[in-house]
Amino acid sequence: xxxxxxxxxxxxxxxxxxxxxxxxxxxxxxLIENTLDFYRPILxxxxxxxxxxxxxxxxxxKLKYSNTSSLQFIYDIINLIYLEHNKKTVLSIxxxxxxxxxxxxxxxxxxxxxxxxxxxxxxxxx
Numbered sequence: 001x002x003x004x005x006x007x008x009x010x011x012x013x014x015x016x017x018x019x020x021x022x023x024x025x026x027x028x029x030x031l032i033e034n035t036l037d038f039y040r041p042i043l044x045x046x047x048x049x050x051x052x053x054x055x056x057x058x059x060x061x062k063l064k065y066s067n068t069s070s071l072q073f074i075y076d077i078i079n080l081i082y083l084e085h086n087k088k089t090v091l092s093i094x095x096x097x098x099x100x101x102x103x104x105x106x107x108x109x110x111x112x113x114x115x116x117x118x119x120x121x122x123x124x125x126x
Contacts, residue, residue, distance in 0.1 A: 022054030
């Protein structure tokens with residue numbers, strides 16, 4: 001299986017998903033108007049990955065800003081892996097947030113409350 005690499009734009013995040021290491025990073029901003037077109041191929045790639053995942057899968061979210069529809073797809077991404085959590089792979093999430101952006105921190109905390117997954121929160125100073 002090939003890595004999934006998508007370069008960021010002014011409105012879309014960079015994606016670097018490595019199926020050999022099980023480390024998946026998403027960073028930048030997600031202000032995409034048509035989120036379905038952007039995130040559907042990512043979800044399909046993850047479905048393929050889950051057929052033979054690594055023993056552990058780590059998502060690293062370094063999002064500076066995300067619109068509501070993008071946050072729903074990020075939830076869907078976490079949920080997709082969560083459904084296989086402890087069956088095929090052990091999921092952990094590293095959630096970065098800018099020190100003065102309480103909203104992004106709270107989004108991560110809401111996701112943590114929704115799933116029984118190991119979350120690590122890292123604050124970035126600006």
